[in-house]
Amino acid sequence: MTNLEEMGQNAQNAAFELGQLGTQQKNAALLNMANSLVSNTEKILTANKEDIETAKKNGLKQAMVDRLLLTPDRINDMSNGLRQVMDLPDPIGKIDRGWTTETGLDITQERVPLGVIGMIYEARPNVTVDAAGLCFKAGNAVILRGGKEAINSNIVLSEILRTALKNVDINPNAVQLIDDISHETAQKMMELSDYIDVLIPRGSGKFIKMVVDKAKVPIIETGAGNCHIYVDKDADLDKALKIIINAKVQRPSVCNAAEKIVIHKDVANEFLPKIYAALRANNVEVRGDTLSKAICPDIIPATEEDWGTEYDDYIIAIKIVDSIDEAIKHVNKYNTKHSESIITENYSSSRQFMKQIDAAVVYTNASTRFTDGQQFGFGAEIGISTQKLHARGPMGANELTTTKYLVQGDGQIRK
Amino acid sequence: MTNLEEMGQNAQNAAFELGQLGTQQKNAALLNMANSLVSNTEKILTANKEDIETAKKNGLKQAMVDRLLLTPDRINDMSNGLRQVMDLPDPIGKIDRGWTTETGLDITQERVPLGVIGMIYEARPNVTVDAAGLCFKAGNAVILRGGKEAINSNIVLSEILRTALKNVDINPNAVQLIDDISHETAQKMMELSDYIDVLIPRGSGKFIKMVVDKAKVPIIETGAGNCHIYVDKDADLDKALKIIINAKVQRPSVCNAAEKIVIHKDVANEFLPKIYAALRANNVEVRGDTLSKAICPDIIPATEEDWGTEYDDYIIAIKIVDSIDEAIKHVNKYNTKHSESIITENYSSSRQFMKQIDAAVVYTNASTRFTDGQQFGFGAEIGISTQKLHARGPMGANELTTTKYLVQGDGQIRK
Numbered sequence: 120m121t122n123l124e125e126m127g128q129n130a131q132n133a134a135f136e137l138g139q140l141g142t143q144q145k146n147a148a149l150l151n152m153a154n155s156l157v158s159n160t161e162k163i164l165t166a167n168k169e170d171i172e173t174a175k176k177n178g179l180k181q182a183m184v185d186r187l188l189l190t191p192d193r194i195n196d197m198s199n200g201l202r203q204v205m206d207l208p209d210p211i212g213k214i215d216r217g218w219t220t221e222t223g224l225d226i227t228q229e230r231v232p233l234g235v236i237g238m239i240y241e242a243r244p245n246v247t248v249d250a251a252g253l254c255f256k257a258g259n260a261v262i263l264r265g266g267k268e269a270i271n272s273n274i275v276l277s278e279i280l281r282t283a284l285k286n287v288d289i290n291p292n293a294v295q296l297i298d299d300i301s302h303e304t305a306q307k308m309m310e311l312s313d314y315i316d317v318l319i320p321r322g323s324g325k326f327i328k329m330v331v332d333k334a335k336v337p338i339i340e341t342g343a344g345n346c347h348i349y350v351d352k353d354a355d356l357d358k359a360l361k362i363i364i365n366a367k368v369q370r371p372s373v374c375n376a377a378e379k380i381v382i383h384k385d386v387a388n389e390f391l392p393k394i395y396a397a398l399r400a401n402n403v404e405v406r407g408d409t410l411s412k413a414i415c416p417d418i419i420p421a422t423e424e425d426w427g428t429e430y431d432d433y434i435i436a437i438k439i440v441d442s443i444d445e446a447i448k449h450v451n452k453y454n455t456k457h458s459e460s461i462i463t464e465n466y467s468s469s470r471q472f473m474k475q476i477d478a479a480v481v482y483t484n485a486s487t488r489f490t491d492g493q494q495f496g497f498g499a500e501i502g503i504s505t506q507k508l509h510a511r512g513p514m515g516a517n518e519l520t521t522t523k524y525l526v527q528g529d530g531q532i533r534k
Numbered sequence: 535m536t537n538l539e540e541m542g543q544n545a546q547n548a549a550f551e552l553g554q555l556g557t558q559q560k561n562a563a564l565l566n567m568a569n570s571l572v573s574n575t576e577k578i579l580t581a582n583k584e585d586i587e588t589a590k591k592n593g594l595k596q597a598m599v600d601r602l603l604l605t606p607d608r609i610n611d612m613s614n615g616l617r618q619v620m621d622l623p624d625p626i627g628k629i630d631r632g633w634t635t636e637t638g639l640d641i642t643q644e645r646v647p648l649g650v651i652g653m654i655y656e657a658r659p660n661v662t663v664d665a666a667g668l669c670f671k672a673g674n675a676v677i678l679r680g681g682k683e684a685i686n687s688n689i690v691l692s693e694i695l696r697t698a699l700k701n702v703d704i705n706p707n708a709v710q711l712i713d714d715i716s717h718e719t720a721q722k723m724m725e726l727s728d729y730i731d732v733l734i735p736r737g738s739g740k741f742i743k744m745v746v747d748k749a750k751v752p753i754i755e756t757g758a759g760n761c762h763i764y765v766d767k768d769a770d771l772d773k774a775l776k777i778i779i780n781a782k783v784q785r786p787s788v789c790n791a792a793e794k795i796v797i798h799k800d801v802a803n804e805f806l807p808k809i810y811a812a813l814r815a816n817n818v819e820v821r822g823d824t825l826s827k828a829i830c831p832d833i834i835p836a837t838e839e840d841w842g843t844e845y846d847d848y849i850i851a852i853k854i855v856d857s858i859d860e861a862i863k864h865v866n867k868y869n870t871k872h873s874e875s876i877i878t879e880n881y882s883s884s885r886q887f888m889k890q891i892d893a894a895v896v897y898t899n900a901s902t903r904f905t906d907g908q909q910f911g912f913g914a915e916i917g918i919s920t921q922k923l924h925a926r927g928p929m930g931a932n933e934l935t936t937t938k939y940l941v942q943g944d945g946q947i948r949k
Contacts, residue, residue: 485943528900532780
């Protein structure tokens with residue numbers, strides 16, 4: 120069994136060293152990591168082939184096999200991802216604020232790395248590279264624990280990254296992979312509070328819930344997205360239609376896809392048949408409340424369970440409301456605090472919705488699909504936080520930091 | 535048994551309303567709360583008398599009884615505390631940053647309340663008032679669970695605050711006290727993740743550890759302080775002496791008091807006898823490593839356990855080191871990431887210590903006793919965070935908020 124305490128100690132030592140590195144050194148290392156991935160393409164593909172064969176032998180679904188699969192193009196994408204992280208501003212050393220106290224102490228609050236980050240995730244091997252790059256940029260050591268399906272790919276990827284670090288004289292323990300895929304080791308990792316400062320799970324809602332339940336290490340919860348689009352009485356219905364189709368259909372399996380439509384009764388008669396037809400034309404199953412079924416009889420009746428469900432699939436559910444107040448109440452009751460959008464041309468409705476909806480991101484007249492580190496301009500993301508502590512919404516390098524107060528005195532004592 | 539789900543739901547409803555209040559309305563409520571405490575002095579004293587009598591009957595230590603005791607002066611202090619919170623800037627609505635994306639979305643990141651805060655604490659009844667005031671200022675509803683020793687005082691205090699809210703037409707469920715002091719109810723509160731956004735424990739190190747272990751709600755860990763003062767080879771030894779005595783003796787029972795002294799060997803022969811005499815003159819028990827005992831033979835030998843112990847008492851332990859590197863390594867190994875100070879006139883030593891020590895607050899030439907919301911100028915504090923997630927160091931109203939991204943578009947869909 121893997122010695123997690125030893126890995127934890129190694130990670131802490133590496134984190135101490137990383138915390139002292141300048142931006143140029145970190146960027147040189149990221150460039151070397153990026154280049155090494157491409158120059159080791161054959162090696163990566165060979166390891167990945169093993170994973171793919173095992174997956175097929177074990178009868179994994181085609182969608183899962185697709186997620187596992189690496190190709191020269193996908194390796195290039197991972198490499199380019201590291202280059203993008205290299206180009207990001209370094210979040211470390213930034214002064215958030217500073218002031219002088221009445222007793223003459225000069226206080227500055229400065230951004231510093233979190234320390235050691237644990238990543239626990241499911242199938243995709245690209246998370247190994249993405250997470251390593253982003254954690255490293257923010258001066259953190261990372262301990263990775265990927266899914267058993269990608270174990271051969273993950274071992275080779277992490278070895279390449281470690282060698283790339285070593286070759287630029289940086290402690291390779293900045294990136295460590297747990298290559299023991301037993302549940303016992305995963306459980307032990309989730310309890311490693313003496314060494315891991317924060318644990319970030321990535322994967323399905325079910326997987327994240329399991330980690331949240333079992334972990335003792337502080338967690339940043341990511342990903343659950345039961346996102347709503349509210350079509351106000353003063354909506355531009357053409358915009359509403361385009362935005363809903365985009366938010367539902369462009370990539371239904373992701374957390375920022377729309378799962379629910381809430382429609383003001385004043386526009387339901389006009390809008391519902393149109394959106395119903397458009398959704399059906401895109402092979403989306405449409406469920407709805409009794410009011411919506413009265414307008415479009417082919418709608419499948421929604422149950423109470425539907426309102427709280429994240430489908431991640433070609434399914435959507437529709438609710439008709441009497442007022443914007445009822446819409447806001449419904450959204451706040453059933454949402455996962457991820458992303459919600461109002462479609463309206465009415466200034467006061469937009470303002471009310473933006474103020475009263477409790478979510479990481481609230482939109483007026485835009486698709487919920489923009490809740491994403493790349494789209495926000497963060498360059499890369501480690502996940503989308505749906506909790507309120509520490510970070511909320513897309514998390515980039517900046518969200519992988521904490522702060523430290525530096526206080527300069529000249530002999531002050533407390534009275 | 536208390537219906538915690540109902541309290542949770544009430545708190546969420548109140549939180550929604552608080553989130554819409556303006557600064558003036560909140561300040562008017564705080565003023566009314568402050569005035570109501572003073573005008574109900576007799577009622578508070580009567581309830582407190584019951585707690586004191588029970589405490590004496592149960593043979594509680596005098597120090598504990600002192601903590602429980604309320605007097606007209608202490609009630610005035612609590613009232614003034616609320617007035618100070620009233621005078622603080624309102625953290626809600628502040629825009630942390632804003633930008634326009636390539637697709638023309640206007641994004642702002644705005645400060646919003648956390649929602650519902652749970653406070654779980656030990657004896658002092660003033661925490662009831664302090665926490666309610668600070669949570670309220672930041673637009674949060676609070677669920678309070680104080681110690682059983684202060685239950686009568688807490689019930690009266692919370693009723694006064696609730697009536698004061700009601701009288702200015704604010705939902706009194708902004709402040710709720712769990713008056714059931716059973717362990718079962720406390721445990722259930724710690725698992726109330728559907729309603730409580732963050733749980734803040736206050737009390738002894740042992741108490742906080744118990745809460746961290748048992749809670750399912752996200753926690754902000756506060757308070758553990760094994761603070762070091764490092765006397766560098768280039769220290770001004772007069773400053774060092776004054777600062778150490780202040781940090782140890784001025785109030786030994788608190789988390790920002792110094793627990794350890796680390797001394798560079800080059801100044802140990804000169805400094806140790808002086809600081810030893812000064813500490814003994816202040817009734818401080820002095821423990822130390824073998825090197826320090828060689829200089830001052832009356833020093834009590836320190837064990838390995840001492841280096842990691844927070845005494846909160848008239849005890850200190852001394853270690854002599856060969857270099858600043860060894861000092862930093864020692865501090866980072868044994869500290870609780872609270873507050874650490876270097877005494878030096880050497881620019882490079884100060885810079886190195888400030889950069890390499892991992893703690894919420896790092897000082898040069900000042901007492902660790904300044905790690906405090908009041909001293910930092912935050913006006914009030916809900917505790918001192920020793921974790922790295924969300925908030926680190928003294929937590930004022932600003933740290934009781936989260937953010938929300940507001941995105942304004944004109945029909946953007948994702949490509």
